[in-house]
Amino acid sequence: AQSVSQHNHHVILSEAASLELGCNYSYGGTVNLFWYVQYPGQHLQLLLKYFSGDPLVKGIKGFEAEFIKSKFSFNLRKPSVQWSDTAEYFCAVTRSGSARQLTFGSGTQLTVLP
Amino acid sequence: DGGITQSPKYLFRKEGQNVTLSCEQNLNHDAMYWYRQDPGQGLRLIYYSQIVNDFQKGDIAEGYSVSREKKESFPLTVTSAQKNPTAFYLCASRHQDRDTQYFGPGTRLTVL
Numbered sequence: 773a774q775s776v777s778q779h780n781h782h783v784i785l786s787e788a789a790s791l792e793l794g795c796n797y798s799y800g801g802t803v804n805l806f807w808y809v810q811y812p813g814q815h816l817q818l819l820l821k822y823f824s825g826d827p828l829v830k831g832i833k834g835f836e837a838e839f840i841k842s843k844f845s846f847n848l849r850k851p852s853v854q855w856s857d858t859a860e861y862f863c864a865v866t867r868s869g870s871a872r873q874l875t876f877g878s879g880t881q882l883t884v885l886p
Numbered sequence: 887d888g889g890i891t892q893s894p895k896y897l898f899r900k901e902g903q904n905v906t907l908s909c910e911q912n913l914n915h916d917a918m919y920w921y922r923q924d925p926g927q928g929l930r931l932i933y934y935s936q937i938v939n940d941f942q943k944g945d946i947a948e949g950y951s952v953s954r955e956k957k958e959s960f961p962l963t964v965t966s967a968q969k970n971p972t973a974f975y976l977c978a979s980r981h982q983d984r985d986t987q988y989f990g991p992g993t994r995l996t997v998l
């Protein structure tokens with residue numbers, strides 16, 4: 773079965789530190805990849821997505837992610853985090869041609885200290 | 887104001903009672919989904935529907951039921967057969983030709 777792994781369960785950083793959150797998936801075929809973010813008390817919202825083309829994708833609020841097919845990875849990065857980035861981050865995968873079901877990772881809670 | 891609405895925001899239920907969670911969208915999306923979110927487990931798919939009057943089980947459908955009588959609405963019933971119903975429930979929708987799902991604000995269900 774398809775699975776998504778997020779190895780960092782809780783990350784604590786100081787403001788201005790760089791961020792990288794890991795995401796690996798197990799499916800070997802064509803996939804679509806997503807990062808969603810859930811700020812405290814808010815909707816789950818889309819941060820960025822990769823369907824095809826340039827493997828380096830840019831999202832909202834200065835986030836970016838790189839798709840490395842050979843490593844089955846889609847890591848999320850931000851050069852300098854802010855206190856307002858404190859949230860839970862979810863990596864998710866759909867397989868092309870399926871009912872577009874999303875398989876989510878377990879999430880990473882990011883806490884940014886002011 | 888377009889979007890996905892879920893009601894109520896908080897719901898308390900006694901053991902042995904069925905309860906129905908509402909999900910409505912005015913985005914004209916064809917597909918709708920229900921997820922359950924538990925701490926440290928991410929989101930898990932309960933049921934989904936790609937068209938009206940049709941729906942399929944997700945990964946954890948036992949103890950839940952759904953209906954899709956209208957395109958805009960996809961209510962979820964948590965039955966007394968669900969062994970551990972206390973959780974945060976999220977509804978999502980997607981346009982037929984797009985892969986991105988959009989989420990509602992969620993309903994937090996607590997079984998007393």
